[in-house]
Amino acid sequence: MNETGIIELTAADLAVACGLVLVAGLVSVGLKLGLERRLALASVRTVVQLLLVGYVLRSIFGLGNLPAVLLLAMIMIVVASRAAIGRVSHTFSGATWQAFVTLLLTGLVTSVTVTGLVIKVDPLWEPRYLIPLLGMILGNGLTGISLCLDTLLEQLTERRCEVEMELAHGATRWEAARGPVRKAVRRGMIPIINTMMVVGIVALPGMMTGQILAGADPLQAVKYQIVIMFMVAGGTSLGSISIALLAYRRLFDDHHRLRYDLIRRR
Amino acid sequence: MRPAATTSTEPILRLHGLVVQAGERTLLTGFDLTGAAGELVAVTGPSGCGKTALLRTISGLQAGEGTVTLHGKTPQQLGWPHFRRQVLQVDQQPVLLAGTVQENLQRPFTYGHMTAAFDPDRASQLLARTGLGDVGLGDVGRGNGGLGNVGLGSVGLGNVGLGSVGLGSDALALSVGQQQRVCLVRALLLDPAILLLDEPTAALDEAAVAQAEELVTDQVTTQRAGALIVTHNTQQAARWCDRQIDLTPYLAGGMPVGNRETTS
Structure with a gap:
């Protein structure tokens, strides 16, 4: 020791x-x-x-230099966005790019919020904090956005007739899409909410376990874990909403038309 | 053929040089049409020639080329949602949402730009006029009297002891024929300027067909509206509509001919 x-x-x-x-x-x-x-x-x-x-x-x-940290962060985000799209059963051109933008924004916004405003490290890109936090957000965020996108595309495929019926009766694209979008965002957020419900009871989170094994005071480890849970919940929700809205903008054009032709099954 | 529309033929809908596609494939080219107030126009043609795609192109649910104007205005000028409520397409396969008949009929009135209010009395009246108020009248398809799922082909099975369909009925529990009539009523309640009907009576038996035809004709006459009706049934086209348009000459690759319309 x-x-x-x-x-x-x-x-x-x-x-x-x-x-x-x-x-x-x-x-x-x-x-x-x-x-x-x-x-x-x-x-x-x-x-x-x-x-x-x-x-x-x-x-x-x-x-300890910023470009190296940014480069590593970029690689992590690219890998995560590819993984997120790799899991969905339907896709459309530009989906990986949208997943990348989503994870970039939500990952950086939430992790920098935590390093800057909660843990208050200086500089706020201090890799010892930023990189593990970003990893947590991306890991959970990619599950959230792939579930969300999968649900949205599945809904638009299965309920195409309903969506187009609403458009045909004078619904705007948002009025026609809001049901599927809502369902998709919900689906993306449910895993993290379920995790938060049972955290600490069913299993100790990996991060907390690691800190305790590494000799930290359990109460300190718990405080960090609470921050992490909130950060992941925030990041996953933001990620689900962003990807759903980005995909919605792509799949419903300015003519208030469902661009079903853009959706590919695989 | 019904008595020729005793109307001044003020044009409502104008289609010019319409190109209808299915994915990459072009189905119809150079389609022109002027739809006048009080006029019922039948659209016929061999199956698969693009009748449904034509309606979808007019309502802008699928991309195409050419111009479409309603009272001289393009959909972009009117705004697509507003245009589509005026040029209203009703699918061949009835599409209803989970919920009661009333919720389905009310749905379009919840859209942001709608100013009119849902009128339950008028809805009930229209439902009754399609025969839905009457017990089992004119139903085809899934009865609750043990005939179960007899499908679309069983025209004429009619009375199988269905209860009357009202505003409170569960929409998705209705037979295909009943659903088709609810869809027609949903469209009529919006008082569109042009009805785009895709095989509107395909799932109905004779009595119900007559009721549906009469209802549409009445609406077109009283509201000074127009209707474009896709049908494979030339007898129906001749009986119900003021004129027929055969799509064959517009088939991509088909020979263009001088007089493409057969007027009454």
Whole structure:
């Protein structure tokens, strides 16, 4: 144990933890699940990806310069927006771009609000705070926007006749779209609300667990966790609303017409 | 054919050089039409030739080329929602929302630009005139008397012991034929200048067809409106409408001919 109260892990310690994965491997072999290769690959990827991230973070934290932080943030946002669109069953051209804009705005607005106004770090792009916070927002935000977009496109496809019937009877594009848009935003926000309902009861959040393991006072860890939950809830809601409105603007043109031809199934 | 419209033929709707598409494919080209007040125009043509797409292009629900004007004004000048309420398209497949018949009929009156108010008495009257007030009259399709889901093809099954349909009925529980009539009433309540009707009586039996025809004719006459009616039934077109337009000459790739309209 060092003077900060953190028990440092050695490579040998990680090797012991690896033994736990071997149990999973044995189950797979024993039950002929055929998952050994995938499990081995997943384990290797876990180690390599996380070590890589560790080194990248350490060097960026060490560098402490704004362009490096921004570059890393951009890469995270691009990857997150691609992942968000990769999960939806319908899409349209420009969807990835819209997801990128959404995650860029909500990610930066909410994370900088927290670093600047809540934790009050100086500078507010201090990577030790900004990067993990942004990661949390993006991770949850991408789930929110992909659920939201998936629901919106599914609604517009399934309820196309209803939407066009309303347009035909003189509804504006917003009057015709608001039902599906509302349903989509709701769907995007439900997971985070459910999480907030049971947080701490069913499971301890990963961030809090990590802080406690790293030697922090549980009450301090809880305060941080509350900030994180609110930040994620805010970010996910903003993200869902933004993507729904952006997609709505794209899929309903100035002629108050549903551009069903732009929606592609995959 | 009904007595020729004893009207001064003031034009309401003008279509000029309309090009109708389905996706990338062009279905109809160079379509011109002038729709006058009090006039019922039938649109006929081989199936798949673009009759429905024509109506959708006129109401602007799908993109096309050419000009459409209502009383000399383009949809852009009037505003699309306002234009569409005036040039009102009713789909062949009835589209109703979950809720009561009244909620469905009322729905268009909730749109922001609507100034008129929903009149439940008039709604009930119109429903009754389509035969929906009467017990089981003129119904085709899903009865509640054990005939279940007999579909559109079963024209003439009529009286299967349906209860009367009123404003409080559950809209989605109605048969296709009943829904089609509710949709017609919903459109008529808005007093459009031009009705674009797509096979409006396809799911109705003879008695109900006559009632629906009469209702539309009455509305067109009393409101000085016009109607463009897509039908595959040339007998109906001849009986009900003032003139017929066959879309065959306008088929993309088809030969343009001199006189494209057969007037009464």
